[in-house]
Amino acid sequence: MTKLLIGLTVFTVMTTWQRGRGLVTAERAQLEGRLPEFIDDLRSGKVSTLRIPGTACSSTAASRQRRRAPNPRGDSF
Structure with missing residues (x-):
């Protein structure tokens, strides 16, 4: 009985997730x-893009970590 309940719960969660994902995708596309x-x-150039020389974006594992800016006075808190 417990396995059936677990299976039913997983099925309900997954089908709800799938339906919600479809609704969000449709709304976003609209x-x-x-x-x-x-x-x-x-x-094709229909949408213009602004490019600024000397700027770049990069995504690395280090950029996902919260880093503190260095303290300009040099003392640590």
Whole structure:
């Protein structure tokens, strides 16, 4: 009986998750447009992009950690 209850619970969670994901995806596509169309617009030049020389974005494992800025006075708290 316990295994059946666990299976039913997992099934309910997964089907709810799948339905919610579909609803969120549909709503996002309606509000923002579809991603492949946006990428095509970027490549064709329909959407302008602003590029600033000397700037870059990078995603590394270190950027996900919270880091504190160095203290300009040199003392630590």
